[in-house]
Every structure is written in structure tokens, then in C-alpha cells.
Amino acid sequence: MRMTWKRLITSASLAAVLMYMGIADGGSAGARPLSEADFESATAQASVSAPAAAVSLETTGKKTGTGYSFDKGITRVSLPAGTQSVSIANTNGTIEIKQGNVKEMEVHMTVNVHQANSDEAKAVADKAGMKVSKGADLEIRTYSESYGNWRYPSLDLTVTLPQGIKAELQAETENGNLSLSKVSSTGRIELAAVNGNISASGIGNALKLHTVNGNVQVSEAKNRVEVTLTNGNVKAEQIAGALTLKATNGNLSVKDALAAVEAVTVAGNIHVKSRKVGGDWKVTTAVGDVELAWPGNAGVVVDAESAFEEIETDFPLTVKNHRASGKLGAGTYQIRAKSMAGLSLMKN
Incomplete structure (x- = not known):
């Protein structure tokens, strides 16, 4: 299932300015956070949760300036020949996408827990991970639980795509930056952020980028x-x-x-x-x-x-x-x- 796009702002004053300037053309499509409905499969699909499929898990976090960082390892995801699209959604944290010499898609995840002691941080990191839903439209979604005063950890993803992939690619963050570099063999690419910067370089196919802030x-x-x-x-x-x-x-x-x-x-x-x-x-x-x-x-x-x-x-x-x-x-x-x-x- 592909990422859906909706108008994020509708303003009478903005429409009036656009009309005056002669540039109103129906507005630009915005991005919204993915909902649970977006991940409901119309057909039976196999789902796995990481870090169960990951390797090189880190059991103790590394102390940072504001908390602890946990290396959750690499999750390898096969991409069958019939895969039409790959969608990646991350609520809090960054997504970095590149293409490399790998046979399967690899997703490396780091969990950052701020303003927590080591025991609390580990408990929070243990409850964070990603869900992979396989099918013609392959979907990856991160999940985590709140802690303290309604804080959430940030989950940083580094995604390495195999060479020769033909599927379309969509990636979305709510709070976090998106980066894409040297990806030349995918189908159409769409990147969206609500609060975050987007960078893309060395891209071979059509590119659509959207951010609110x-x-x-x-x-x-x-x-x-x-x-x-x-x-x-x-x-x-x-x-x-x-x-x-x-x-x-x-x-x-x-x-x-x-x-x-x-x-x-x-x-x-x-x-x-x-x-x-x-x-x-x-x-x-x-x-x-x-x-x-x-x-x-x-x-x-x-x-x-x-x-x-x-x-x-x-x-x-x-x-x-x-x-x-x-x-x-x-x-x-x-x-x-x-x-x-x-x-x-x-x-x-």
C-alpha cells in the first residue's frame, strides 16, 4: 500500500494571494503521518517485528550528553521480484537511505533515550523496534512507548537498498530529518517530513519531496x-x-x-x-x-x-x-x- 498524501494547509487568505499572483493551480499536496489504517493489508501478508530479525544487538546503552543510545542492530529484509513499492515510516527520528553492495535491504536502527537513567533507558529501548509487513507493497514502521513526562525515544534508521531495485520508494518522518544519497535504480521516490529537513543527492529517478517545517x-x-x-x-x-x-x-x-x-x-x-x-x-x-x-x-x-x-x-x-x-x-x-x-x- 502506497503512502497517501493530503493537503496540510487550506487558507482562504493564501488562496487569495495565489489567485492574485496568478499562480493558483489547485495547491500543493502535503504529507500526513501514516495511520494504522495505512498499514492494514487488503490481502494476507507476512509480518515480522524487529529486533527479533536483527543481528548485533546492544544490551547496554552508550552514555550520551542527554541520555543513552542503544544499537539495535541490522534487520535484513528480502525484496522479492514482485515488490512494487517500499514504504518506510518513522515517527521520531531520522531516516537515511542509500544504495549499496547488499543482496537484501538492510535497516540499521539506533534508539536514543533522553533524560532517563540507565535502567529506565534500557527498558524504553527494549520496547522499541520496527514492524515489517511484506507483500507487493512492502512496509516498514517503527514503534515505541512513552516514558517519563510523555517523552518518546528517537529511532534513527539507516537503510541500505540493494542495487537494481525497481520498486517505488516512499519514506516519511513526523519529527526527524530525511536524507537520500546515490540511489539510481529505484522507481519513483517520495520523501515527506512534518518537522524535519530533507536532503537528496545523486538520484536517478523522479523525485517528490515535501516538508511542513x-x-x-x-x-x-x-x-x-x-x-x-x-x-x-x-x-x-x-x-x-x-x-x-x-x-x-x-x-x-x-x-x-x-x-x-x-x-x-x-x-x-x-x-x-x-x-x-x-x-x-x-x-x-x-x-x-x-x-x-x-x-x-x-x-x-x-x-x-x-x-x-x-x-x-x-x-x-x-x-x-x-x-x-x-x-x-x-x-x-x-x-x-x-x-x-x-x-x-x-x-x-
């Missing part, structure tokens, strides 16, 4: 990338496929996007600089500045508008009444920009 950094992506967030900044570099960035409160920074670019934020600055224009650019901010830079020999049609400030440019464009327009070269692609504040169109 956190920053997103993506680089060396060979396919299309879609990023949505509520509060946080986005930094995207070396994106070969179409790039879509949508934020409510946050700055958007793009370097070397080689295909189409759509960058939209309600409150924040947008900076796009690329050594090549390989698709249409659409850049809009309601409250913030826009800075665009592209090669002087690119063939584009420009239509840019600033509500209150004069437009800066070193291109041979017609600039009048806070608007810049014109055809450069063959005019193969369109560059459209709109800002309520400063707007700069410069040669890269």
Missing part, C-alpha cells in the same frame, strides 16, 4: 524534481529534469537547472542562475525579490513584471512601467517572472 536541499538529480514546503528554504543544484518548487514561507535558490523551471513562493526571495536554458521558466513571489541569470546567447522570450520597483537588466529588453519584455535570439523558451518587490534579469 524544514529546509530542502537537492542536487545532482537526473530526472524531474518536485518540492513543496510550508515553512523553510529550498536549495536545488544540478537538476537535469523539470524542476518545480512551491513554498509558502521560504526562499528558493536554483543553480544549473537544465530543463523547465517553476519556482513559486508567497513570502520569500527567489534566485535562479543557470548555465543553460532548456525549458520554460515561471518564477513568482508575492513578498520578496526575484533574481534571474541565464546565458547571453540563450533564445528566450521574456515577460517580467515588478509591482513597485524598477527592473534591473543587462539584456536588450524593453523596460517600461515596471515591466520588461522582448525576444532574445530564436525565442525558443519563455521566461516569465513576477515580483511585488525587486526584479533582476542578468546575463550569467
Whole structure:
């Protein structure tokens, strides 16, 4: 069963701003924490709980600055040829995903218990683990129990995927960061965090990233990338496929996007600089500045508008009444920009 996505914010004022700016397109899909219903199988599936399937368990925790850390070992999960998707859900803690020279998927878990003595910390760690539900849609979910004044441990996962995996990949955290690196052979990838940062680099297939409160950094992506967030900044570099960035409160920074670019934020600055224009650019901010830079020999049609400030440019464009327009070269692609504040169109 695949991870489901729902709208996290619905705001009349936000919709009004988007409509005014001409960028409302139905909104961006958000992520929600997975519920028990998401893990109910419509068909009979085999389930195992870790650490029963793990190795190298640590019986005594390591003292940390705020508590104790327990190494729960590695759980190995087979991925049959018919596996269509892999979903990983973690409530409190990080998820790190990579691809390596392994025959099965390996999940290494560390349990961190804060503000507890050694005996209490061990008891808490003993009750934490993960549940694996196998089937065409393989699902991994962590579990733990509260302690003290309604505290919960954090469970950090390091997931190593085998080479050649074709299944789609979804991963979600409620409170924790997500990182993905050098994964080239999976199907579509979706990462979501409620409170946490997301980083992805060296990814071969289509990528969809969402966070409510956190920053997103993506680089060396060979396919299309879609990023949505509520509060946080986005930094995207070396994106070969179409790039879509949508934020409510946050700055958007793009370097070397080689295909189409759509960058939209309600409150924040947008900076796009690329050594090549390989698709249409659409850049809009309601409250913030826009800075665009592209090669002087690119063939584009420009239509840019600033509500209150004069437009800066070193291109041979017609600039009048806070608007810049014109055809450069063959005019193969369109560059459209709109800002309520400063707007700069410069040669890269």
C-alpha cells in the first residue's frame, strides 16, 4: 500500500494571494503521518517485528550528553521480484537511505533515550523496534512507548537498498530529518517530513519531496524534481529534469537547472542562475525579490513584471512601467517572472 498524501494547509487568505499572483493551480499536496489504517493489508501478508530479525544487538546503552543510545542492530529484509513499492515510516527520528553492495535491504536502527537513567533507558529501548509487513507493497514502521513526562525515544534508521531495485520508494518522518544519497535504480521516490529537513543527492529517478517545517536541499538529480514546503528554504543544484518548487514561507535558490523551471513562493526571495536554458521558466513571489541569470546567447522570450520597483537588466529588453519584455535570439523558451518587490534579469 502506497503512502497517501493530503493537503496540510487550506487558507482562504493564501488562496487569495495565489489567485492574485496568478499562480493558483489547485495547491500543493502535503504529507500526513501514516495511520494504522495505512498499514492494514487488503490481502494476507507476512509480518515480522524487529529486533527479533536483527543481528548485533546492544544490551547496554552508550552514555550520551542527554541520555543513552542503544544499537539495535541490522534487520535484513528480502525484496522479492514482485515488490512494487517500499514504504518506510518513522515517527521520531531520522531516516537515511542509500544504495549499496547488499543482496537484501538492510535497516540499521539506533534508539536514543533522553533524560532517563540507565535502567529506565534500557527498558524504553527494549520496547522499541520496527514492524515489517511484506507483500507487493512492502512496509516498514517503527514503534515505541512513552516514558517519563510523555517523552518518546528517537529511532534513527539507516537503510541500505540493494542495487537494481525497481520498486517505488516512499519514506516519511513526523519529527526527524530525511536524507537520500546515490540511489539510481529505484522507481519513483517520495520523501515527506512534518518537522524535519530533507536532503537528496545523486538520484536517478523522479523525485517528490515535501516538508511542513524544514529546509530542502537537492542536487545532482537526473530526472524531474518536485518540492513543496510550508515553512523553510529550498536549495536545488544540478537538476537535469523539470524542476518545480512551491513554498509558502521560504526562499528558493536554483543553480544549473537544465530543463523547465517553476519556482513559486508567497513570502520569500527567489534566485535562479543557470548555465543553460532548456525549458520554460515561471518564477513568482508575492513578498520578496526575484533574481534571474541565464546565458547571453540563450533564445528566450521574456515577460517580467515588478509591482513597485524598477527592473534591473543587462539584456536588450524593453523596460517600461515596471515591466520588461522582448525576444532574445530564436525565442525558443519563455521566461516569465513576477515580483511585488525587486526584479533582476542578468546575463550569467
